[in-house]
Amino acid sequence: MTSKAKTVMIVDDEPGVLNLIARILEGNNYRTIKAKDGQECLEELKEGVPDVILLDIMMPGLATQEILSVIERDSRLSEVKIILLSAVHLPEVEEKGLLAGKQVVDFIEKSFTTRRLIDAIDNCITGSYKYKTER
Amino acid sequence: MNGSHKWKGLYTYVSNPHVMTAEEVTSNRIIRAIQNMGEIGATIDELSKIVHLERHTLSKYLNRLRADGRLTYKQIGRARVWFVSRAPLQSIFRLSDNEKTYTEKILSHILSDIPEGVLVLDFDYNVLFMNRYLIALYGDCIGQKYYHAFFDRPREGHNQGKIGAIIDGKSEEIESRAKDREGRVLNIKARKMRNPDGSFSIIAIIEDVSEKVRREERIKHLSELHRLLGESVNRSYTIDQLCSSILEDLREVIGYDMGDILIYNPANNAFSGLAQIGYPQGEELGANRHRGIEEWKEGVATAAINRREPVFFEFKEKWEDMKGNELARYAHGLAEEYDLEEMCAVPLKTKGELHGILLILMGSGRTLSEEDRSLIEGVSEGIAGGIAKIKLEEELRLKVNAIEISRSPVLMADMECKLTYVNPAFLKMWGYDREKDVLGRPCTEFWKQVEGEEGTEDILTAVKERGNWEGELIGVGKDGSEFKAQLWASLIIGKKGPLQFVAVAESDEINKKWEQ
Numbered sequence: 001m002t003s004k005a006k007t008v009m010i011v012d013d014e015p016g017v018l019n020l021i022a023r024i025l026e027g028n029n030y031r032t033i034k035a036k037d038g039q040e041c042l043e044e045l046k047e048g049v050p051d052v053i054l055l056d057i058m059m060p061g062l063a064t065q066e067i068l069s070v071i072e073r074d075s076r077l078s079e080v081k082i083i084l085l086s087a088v089h090l091p092e093v094e095e096k097g098l099l100a101g102k103q104v105v106d107f108i109e110k111s112f113t114t115r116r117l118i119d120a121i122d123n124c125i126t127g128s129y130k131y132k133t134e135r
Numbered sequence: 136m137n138g139s140h141k142w143k144g145l146y147t148y149v150s151n152p153h154v155m156t157a158e159e160v161t162s163n164r165i166i167r168a169i170q171n172m173g174e175i176g177a178t179i180d181e182l183s184k185i186v187h188l189e190r191h192t193l194s195k196y197l198n199r200l201r202a203d204g205r206l207t208y209k210q211i212g213r214a215r216v217w218f219v220s221r222a223p224l225q226s227i228f229r230l231s232d233n234e235k236t237y238t239e240k241i242l243s244h245i246l247s248d249i250p251e252g253v254l255v256l257d258f259d260y261n262v263l264f265m266n267r268y269l270i271a272l273y274g275d276c277i278g279q280k281y282y283h284a285f286f287d288r289p290r291e292g293h294n295q296g297k298i299g300a301i302i303d304g305k306s307e308e309i310e311s312r313a314k315d316r317e318g319r320v321l322n323i324k325a326r327k328m329r330n331p332d333g334s335f336s337i338i339a340i341i342e343d344v345s346e347k348v349r350r351e352e353r354i355k356h357l358s359e360l361h362r363l364l365g366e367s368v369n370r371s372y373t374i375d376q377l378c379s380s381i382l383e384d385l386r387e388v389i390g391y392d393m394g395d396i397l398i399y400n401p402a403n404n405a406f407s408g409l410a411q412i413g414y415p416q417g418e419e420l421g422a423n424r425h426r427g428i429e430e431w432k433e434g435v436a437t438a439a440i441n442r443r444e445p446v447f448f449e450f451k452e453k454w455e456d457m458k459g460n461e462l463a464r465y466a467h468g469l470a471e472e473y474d475l476e477e478m479c480a481v482p483l484k485t486k487g488e489l490h491g492i493l494l495i496l497m498g499s500g501r502t503l504s505e506e507d508r509s510l511i512e513g514v515s516e517g518i519a520g521g522i523a524k525i526k527l528e529e530e531l532r533l534k535v536n537a538i539e540i541s542r543s544p545v546l547m548a549d550m551e552c553k554l555t556y557v558n559p560a561f562l563k564m565w566g567y568d569r570e571k572d573v574l575g576r577p578c579t580e581f582w583k584q585v586e587g588e589e590g591t592e593d594i595l596t597a598v599k600e601r602g603n604w605e606g607e608l609i610g611v612g613k614d615g616s617e618f619k620a621q622l623w624a625s626l627i628i629g630k631k632g633p634l635q636f637v638a639v640a641e642s643d644e645i646n647k648k649w650e651q
Contacts, residue, residue, distance in 0.1 A: 016632025024626070027601035087630045092487030111629040113637065114602025 006125055009033040009050040011041040011067075012085065013059040017110075021054065024114055030121070038062030042070055049076055052124045054117075057086045057098060068101040081105045081124040161188070165196055166205060169219050176209065176216035202236055252341035255328075256281050258302050269341060272319070287316035301327050301337055312344070320348045353506055353513070356388050360514045363387070368521040374398060377525050378410035381518055385493075386412060389507045393473065393496040397436045398522070399489050406433050406492070413496075414473075428472060434465030436492035439480035443489070445512055448478040449502075474499045481511055483519035490522040544640040550633055552578045552595050564620075564645050566613035578636075582608045582620070598624050598636055610642060618644045 008030045012018040015036070022032040033050055035041040037059050053071075057064040064084075071077045083106040086093055093099060093107060106120045155163070168185040169177050177185075183193050197217060200206040208215040232240065246253055247267045255264035260281045265273070276284035281298065283289065297313075300306040308326035315321055325339035363384035371377035378396040386394065393413035397406040408429070439446045446462065450470045469475060477497040483490045493515060497503055503511075538545050544561035548554050554574050565581060567573055573581070578595070585607050597604040603625050610620040624638035 014631055017628060017630070020628060020632055023600065024602035089486055089488060091489075095487035111627050111634055113625040113627050115625040117628070118602060 005029055005031045006052070006121075007031040007033060007048070007050040008121060009035060009041065009044060009053045011035045011038065011053065011059070012056040013037055014056070017056075021117070024117070025121070028118055038064070038067040041067060045071070045074070045077060050080060052121055053080055053082045054121075055082055055084055057084050057093065058088065064098055065096070068098070068104070072102060078103075083108060083120055083124065085110060161186070161196060162200055162205075165193070165200065166219055169206065169217055176218045178214050178216055182217065204239075252339075252343075254281075254325075254339040254341055256298065256337040256339070258335060258337070260298075260302070263336065272315075272343065285315050285321075286313070298323070298325050298337060298339065301325060312348075318345075319343050320345045349506060353509055356506075356510050357513050360384065360388055360510065361517055364514065364517050364521055368524055371521075371525055373529065374522055374525050375409040377521055379412070381521070382410050382412040385511075385514070389495075389503070389510060391495045391503070391507075392498040392501060395432060395494040396483070396491055396518075397432065397494065398491040399436075399440060399483075401489065404437075406436050408432070427468060431465040431468040431472075432494060435462060435469070435478070435480045435494065438462045438465070439482050439492050440489055443482055443484065445479060445481040445508075445515075447503075447508065448475075450475055450477065469496065476500060477502050479503065479508065479511065481515045483515055483522060485516050485519035485523055488519075488523065490519045490526070493518065546578070546638050546640070548578050548636045548638075550635070552636070554578060554581075555635065561640070564612075564618075564640070564642060565610065566616070572613075580611070582610050582622075583617075585609055585619070594622070594624060595636070598626050599633070602626050610640070610645075618642050620645075 008025050010018055010021050010025070010032060012021070013036055018034055018036065022034050025032050033044050033048065035044050038061050041053070041055070042062070055064065055067065068082070071080065071082070080103055082101065082103045084093065084098060084104060085108050087110045090107060090109065098104065099107060105124055108116060108120055164186050165182065165188075168182055171185075172181070179190060179193060179197065182188075182197075183190050186193065188196070197206060197208075201208065205220055206217055207220045208217045235243065249266060249268065252269040252272070253264070253266040254262065254269060257263055262276050262279055262281055262284060265276060269276075273284055297306075297309045297311040300309050308324070310322075310324045313321050313323060320343070322342045322344045323339055324341075325337055328336050328338045330336060364381060367377055367380035367384060371380060378398070382394050382396060385391070391413070393411070395408055395411040397408050399406055435446070448462075448466050448470070450466075466478060469478060473496060475496055476499050479495045481493045481495070483493055493511065495503070495511060538558050541558060542560055544564045545556075545558045546554055546561050547556040554576055557570060557573055562568065562570065562573070565573070584593075594604050594606070594608065603623075605623050606621070608620055608622055610618045612618065620640045620642040622638055622640050624636055627634045627637055
């Protein structure tokens with residue numbers, strides 16, 4: 001792992017998904033931070049700033065909107081890009097206004113291929129966002 | 136039974152006399168003496184002469200009987216005129232606080248504040264007592280016949296809470312439901328009550344369960360609709376099949392006149408009418424008239440889509456309020472065409488996605504009840520969910536078609552690496568005729584490693600570790616022939632974790648062979 005490796009924080013309450021994504025991203029030369037819910041995500045963000053956050057939006061505890069607001073208000077985190085992960089469909093996510101968040105750049109609907117996931121993260125790093133550019 | 140008085144009092148019917156104490160005998164003599172005086176009542180002097188008791192002793196008895204609620208008096212000048220209490224319990228509520236005993240105060244609070252109706256009847260259906268709950272519903276009906284006061288019937292019948300069964304001696308207690316004069320549904324629990332003097336009356340606990348019954352009915356209908364909807368979704372292959380089936384099911388539960396389901400396409404903000412029911416048949420509509428009707432329906436549907444909530448039209452009742460409204464032109468067109476009384480347009484929305492509009496039209500003189508409206512709204516998300524499911528299945532079938540005609544072999548495998556899907560190009564390249572010859576077999580039987588490359592086992596390990604694998608391998612055909620192929624493999628992640636492997640293969644070697 002080089003010092004240039006980008007960091008991805010994965011936030012998902014499903015351990016099977018959390019650990020699998022972390023393993024796959026590490027296998028693709030990303031550093032990873034794992035959080036099992038919104039609270040742990042915010043705690044981890046006090047310790048360090050990732051390049052990308054993969055945020056599941058159907059978790060118990062803190063509401064997604066709340067997590068996004070906290071991130072948005074923290075100037076340290078202004079460069080962090082967020083990809084939403086969800087088992088619900090895009091229209092429902094749009095209706096909840098979650099895609100309106102300034103730092104939200106993509107939305108991946110479960111089930112997804114790892115190709116789609118890695119492309120989305122790569123695009124975040126290079127600045128070519130799928131969702132925002134399509135809008 | 137003593138039928139000479141309208142009022143028989145709570146203790147009139149001594150049908151089961153028991154051995155009485157001397158005190159009880161005296162008390163009954165006093166009560167009978169007062170009853171015999173009729174409506175004018177009796178003073179203490181008059182009573183003293185009839186029952187042959189000294190004024191002082193008689194006064195003690197009278198006050199005791201009053202405290203028991205059996206007698207009451209009116210103060211006329213300096214004299215008290217005594218009467219038999221026609222409604223002993225009710226008298227508690229008519230006394231001022233100063234006149235009540237401590238027990239009477241507690242009892243009156245309990246009976247007044249109890250959240251159900253408490254009713255006491257004599258055996259001739261006369262209302263002797265009703266608490267605040269019942270007075271709020273029916274007014275003060277003390278002295279009136281139960282069947283008249285509650286059911287507006289001239290005489291007792293079987294549909295008035297079955298209280299007659301107790302009076303006729305057929306039951307000791309009953310529990311029943313009956314509709315009162317206002318259409319309220321009453322839950323009535325009543326039983327025979329033995330009074331201290333051996334007579335009987337009826338005590339009933341009455342609850343207005345109209346709302347509960349409405350809820351139960353709604354749940355029953357809603358459950359039935361959801362059951363029918365589930366069956367329709369399972370039976371239907373296409374959205375138009377499903378929509379026709381839904382309209383029929385809905386019509387069975389809610390007897391509406393005409394209905395449509397318009398499917399919404401958000402990409403071009405347009406509708407397609409896939410199903411309708413109940414419209415007049417046999418009449419040849421001109422092209423213009425037909426276009427007009429379609430335009431009106433779409434206008435109403437568009438407005439409901441924009442509002443994202445149901446729109447109800449009452450053409451006769453509230454039409455004046457709607458004039459000038461954006462919808463008025465379209466709705467009015469339909470109302471004129473079909474002589475409508477009411478119409479509703481309900482968006483079919485689930486998980487934030489609008490799938491269409493349910494239009495329900497009621498002809499002249501026909502209306503939707505509150506329950507019907509509530510049912511339609513209640514089932515709309517289920518209908519939208521059914522449409523979404525069939526739509527998704529249709530989309531998947533279309534996408535599968537694309538994979539089926541692809542020239543590139545595509546395969547899917549479970550987490551044990553056993554094949555779960557292959558397309559025709561895969562079968563052709565590997566030399567098989569039928570899917571069933573390959574499905575369930577390990578992927579490793581269909582390829583092996585290229586010398587100097589990663590081992591075949593490593594492809595799957597690599598996919599599990601890194602999510603993807605791209606590279607060259609040696610395909611092994613059905614007849615044992617070998618060919619070079621490129622493979623692109625990826626892992627599919629589901630809600631709980633890894634689901635399947637998916638891979639696409641290419642073989643220039645085979646392609647060239649086919650081209651020759």
